[in-house]
Amino acid sequence: MLRNPKHRLAPLVVAGSLALAACGGGAGSADRTPTGKAQQGGELTVATEIAWTTDPNDATTFSSWTASQAIYDRLVYAQPDGTVEPGLAESVEMSDDGRRYTVKMRPGTTFHDGTPVDAEAVKISLDRVRDPKAPSTSAAYFASVDTVEVVDGRTVQINMKSPDVAFLRLGLGGVASGIVSPTALEKYGDKIDQNPVGAGPFKFVRENPGDELELERFDDYYVPERPYLDKVTLKFIPDAQARYASLTSGAVDVIHNIDPKSIKSAEGNDSVVVSHPSGFGNNMISLNNTRAPFDDVRAREAVCAATDADAINQAVNLGVYGTDISSPFGPDHPFGPAETPAGYVSYDLDRAKELVDELGGLDVTLTVASISKSLGDAIMAQWKAAGIDVTGEAVETTTAIERATSLEYEAMPYRYQGDVEPDRNVANTFVEGAFLNTTGYADPEVGGLIREGRQETDESRRKEIYAGISDKLAEATPMCWLFSNDLPQAWRSHVGGIPDAPDGRTVLSDAYVTE
Amino acid sequence: MSDVVVAIEDLHVAFSTPRGEVRALRGVSLEVRAGRMVCLIGESGSGKSVTGRALMGLLPAHSARIGPGSMRLHQEELLGKSESAMRSIRGRRIAMIFQDPSRALNPTRRIGDQVGEAIKIHFPDRRASAVRAKVLEHLDSVKLPDAARVAKKYPHELSGGMRQRVAIAMALSAEPEVLVADEPTTALDVTTQVQILDLLRSLQRSRDMSVLLITHDMGVAAHYADDVAVMYAGRVVERAPAAELFADVEMPYTQALLESLPSARAGRGALQTIPGGPPDLALGISGCAFAPRCRFVTSQCKQQPVTREVAGDHVFECWHPVGKESR
Amino acid sequence: MRYLVLRAAQLVVVVFGVTVVSFVLLHLLPGDVTTTVLGEGASPEAKAALRAELGLDDPLLSRYWEWLTSAMRGDLGDSLTMGYPVTELIRLRLPVTLELAVVTLSASVLLAIPTALVAARFRNRWQDKVLSMGAYAGIAAPPFLAGILLIYVFSVKLGWLPATGWNPWSEGLVAHVRTLVMPVASLLFVEAAIFMRVLRSDLVAQLSDEEYPLVARAKGATMRSVMIRHVLRNSLLPFVTIVGLQFGVLLGGAVIVEHLFALPGLGELLVSSIYQRDATTVQGIVMFIAIAFVLINALVDLLYRFIDPRVKQHG
């Protein structure tokens, strides 16, 4: 459970019928609460898989989100269960037509440098995200924003070009709403990433870039008695095995992206706790719908029916990732379909063989990024069993991405991150010409549903819309789903207060250690 | 004879090689008497160097099988002596000079150090200054101009002749009584050859040293030797005082060597005038090893010829001697 | 003097050549830094804007020229992904890599010399066979596997040493050494084995092709003294050459070990920068390593002169 006391201070008010943050929502993790009680003090080291940047404007990875969120508090937080909780903003109100967001700031909060967190600071930060000269990596989520206005010392009004419900979670609830001290911005300019100053639970002490980041408790954090920890260190340990060894030997307390083998080994280790929520996005086999053979739906159905995701998951991930997927949404995604859509093609070897026969044979080249070789091998073995004539082609990762997005391939294992905001899972992928549309799928009806979903303020109506999209996609079978895109973490059993995070980041505001 | 310094008797040496066992010495007998220069002469591969190195105890321990036979320094048996016992003899009592002075000197150490090394080894109590003085004395004695300067030089800064002089000084530095000089001039030009050999002989005389001079040049033997020993295929086939030998050659091989003498003076390749080549020592040899090339060969030569004495100090092995003994 | 001019010319040529080649190669690699910075899911517009901001769309030649001229002034630019000045990144990471390289090389040399001497001295006998087999094993055991094994035994099972990380000297000698031991150990055997084999084979060649070792023995010297005082020094030329070479290699290439043990070294930075298409960082490090290579070469040359008196004449 997400024991974040922030939202007890004031309820988040959102107009229309957008979900109100409710205390006690979210995936339960009570069984893993450490035996000791939360207490003040102590230190924690988090081992990350990739290097980070602290600047919320540039954060695109779970390492960066972890670093950035510790230093910069966001306006609001989009929770894994779909709820939205207040952060620096006391409330966010959306107008009925979805064209105006009014953000009311919490009174009396300050940045680490003492500057007050006021409406002006929020405007400066949000304008910085959209600065055309140096746009944020999150700028796309702010694309519908027209202007940001300071109404009074504590109130900001965001005027939208068009209604955009996704903006609440992706924009205001995203990393880029981490508010930066305007004083520091003035002083450091584009060197702010080396001298980060926010209003988050921890302040910057020192960084050895690409290696180690040291943070210490911000004593004037606006949440009473938080954070618990005196000091937090991020440590870059790229190798998965070394990361796990560092955890078990006690050199670090939390590790990012624990690998399947280590998850298995942690099952028998009392001093290690694995936090493994399913990811929001999925792994799939992307099929190029725009050219032969996969311009024929029977060919797509044939390969999908030939694909035993469970067996592949077993072979590649020792079975630890979720395979209960039949849509672009991860297994536990709040906007995913309640049950498997009717037209969904699941594993059925006989059907696959029939379809291959009907097609008079099926000849496929599977393009595989060299780091995913074992995955490619597993897929090929299964396709061959269905009588599909498959040839493998190994390419470098960046090449794979380029080939996929420019539709120059036939079939390719691919994955995407996804978000709790469902728009993120479909808008870039299943709209004609969208930049992550690796299948070339183009159904105007689905395009319309996606647009509708982004503008619909009624939450339950939204759920229906995304279920409809899932149904449509199951029918068309533009790609074969494999397993969820997970970023499990693990920590030592004396660590508590870290919520399960489907996107792999470590939220440190409530973290504590018992001794 | 009491003035015999080195006596080698029926010495056998075999090497284990990938080709099988090479029987390099097949019963060598040789004497070096006090204050005399003995020339050991023979074609390439006849076992001259192996004989010299056997005497020094410098044959490769793991591939050479030494014995049966005997090698004595005065009355002391050297065969079977321990390595450390041999070490105290090497350099101090028997020293050796090698063929190629450019390979015999360590290119990275100063001349003075290299000459002084044997002194330091055998007289560990000597002070550095005494060693240095000795080094200069020895460099002087081999007629190197400006010994002090030479001592500070590296080998590459000297000419071939100077290097061989250094090598001699090095060998003599611990004042040995026996010197084995293995073709010390082969690598040098003709004028230098003569200078070095003259120097060797004068040193030998002034120090009353015994020298085993290994050469394949009969001319050298004729000019410098007190005694001559002729080797063929791992055996000494004829030996005698030089005057005696040149007056009366018994062994056909020695005769063939002598016949090639004038051209030997002119340059190299003289010994190749004997048709044919020496036998392969890896194969078993029975009878006279020279038989395949010998003008006088008979069926009797299939037997190993017995060693015969002309006078007490002239011995040879042949069934059909060509000198006085033929009568 | 002529020598210095020659060296300086070499430095210019090497650095120029290496940076041009790396610049072009980096340009030819598919994908660019905008994907890294913006993430896989970035829109083409955002990428285009970033490309423009970073000047990635300017012609290759003018980009190189710009880089080169500021590099001359000691400004290697800012890392495209981390924002820090590249000189600063190198300054922070060089000590780690340098120490890893120097300690590894020293330890390997100390291990290689006696083993090579023994192996050459007892060539083809059991001592040689055992040591040579050890060297083969050392070369065959990749540092990565060695490292994993070390971590498993000393961190996970025994808990004696930290599995990863780097404690700088400022944290005290013991803490520092504790993080240094396993990385050095995982590299040690390969390096020592390489050195040992090179040295052994040259010692053997000296012993069999040259006469001076025999001459020394003829003076009554012990085999031990022959090996150490005569043969070793003459075999040092190929030896310092390979040590110098490996020094250069370790400066840029202890990547695997730096990666495994999460050491903040240059190699790890170089490789991750290549993956991320962080051109300025790659360029900066490549130039630095090229300069280091030339300097190491000069140092090796200097050592040559010190070791072998003949070199002066030809040099």
Ligand SMILES: Nc1ncnc2c1ncn2[C@@H]1O[C@H](COP(=O)(O)OP(=O)(O)OP(=O)(O)O)[C@@H](O)[C@H]1O
């Ligand atoms: N270390 C060794 N291992 C194997 N065979 C050897 C070895 N040393 C010498 N021989 C062999 O012993 C035989 C005699 O060699 P040796 O060097 O004594 O000849 P030599 O009379 O000195 O000839 P040269 O005039 O060429 O110096 C040759 O057949 C040679 O191949």
Ligand code: SF4
């Ligand atoms: S024994 Fe016979 S073969 Fe041998 S040298 Fe005398 S005559 Fe010639």
Ligand SMILES: [Mg+2]
């Ligand atoms: Mg010889």
